[in-house]
Amino acid sequence: MLTVGRxxxxxxxxxxxxxxxxxxxxxxxxxxxxxxxxxxxxxxxxMMSRNGWYPVIANQTITYRKSLHLWQRFDVETRVxxxxxxxxxxxxxxxxxxxxxxxxxxxxxFLRRSGGVLRMSEMFEALGTDPAxxxxxxxxxxxxxxxxxxxxxxxxxxxxxx
Numbered sequence: 001m002l003t004v005g006r007x008x009x010x011x012x013x014x015x016x017x018x019x020x021x022x023x024x025x026x027x028x029x030x031x032x033x034x035x036x037x038x039x040x041x042x043x044x045x046x047m048m049s050r051n052g053w054y055p056v057i058a059n060q061t062i063t064y065r066k067s068l069h070l071w072q073r074f075d076v077e078t079r080v081x082x083x084x085x086x087x088x089x090x091x092x093x094x095x096x097x098x099x100x101x102x103x104x105x106x107x108x109x110f111l112r113r114s115g116g117v118l119r120m121s122e123m124f125e126a127l128g129t130d131p132a133x134x135x136x137x138x139x140x141x142x143x144x145x146x147x148x149x150x151x152x153x154x155x156x157x158x159x160x161x162x
Contacts, residue, residue: 001042001129004079007033011072021067027102028062031092034078035106038090047126052113058087059145062104068094074101082137083120087145089137107145 009030017023039045039055048054068074075095082089087109094102110118124131137145151157 001038001044001080001127002134004077005034005037005041006075006077007037008073008075009033011068011070011074013070015068016070021069024062024064027064027094028060028104030076030094031078031104031106034076034092035090035108038078038080042127044123044127048110051126053110053118053123054113055108055110057106058109059107059148060104061144061148062102064102066096066099066101068096068101072096081135082141083124083131083134084137084142085120086117088120088123089141105141105144107141 011022015022015026015030035055036045039048073096075093077093077095079091080088081091087107090106090108092104092106093100110120110123112118121131124134
């Protein structure tokens, strides 16, 4: 789970925006492929299906460094970088010839189809992974997650512009 997964992609005409480079939102869709690869490689996908669990993104932030252009080959690199009891932190990178073009930090959670949040210790136990092997999030990561959080789903969240 802590190893880097890589998938090779090419920037296609449908990935481009009006200025003919990779659309900023398209990066997030392509990084989804990296997470799916992670779930498949680690066996989490099959385990989730058996147990009625599913992943959701709680928070994410992306930083762009260089543009990807039409027909440019790049790798999506994906790795779990930390976890706490409620969430897993994943880093994705768009990389060309070893150079980072874009990077995203994702905080994901697993929910139960029957209701409720899956504790990460239960996920690790089902995987046969010692939770102590997975790094805890750095302080800035938990602060970031708290700073950008919206109210819980059962709390009001009115759209009021001030």
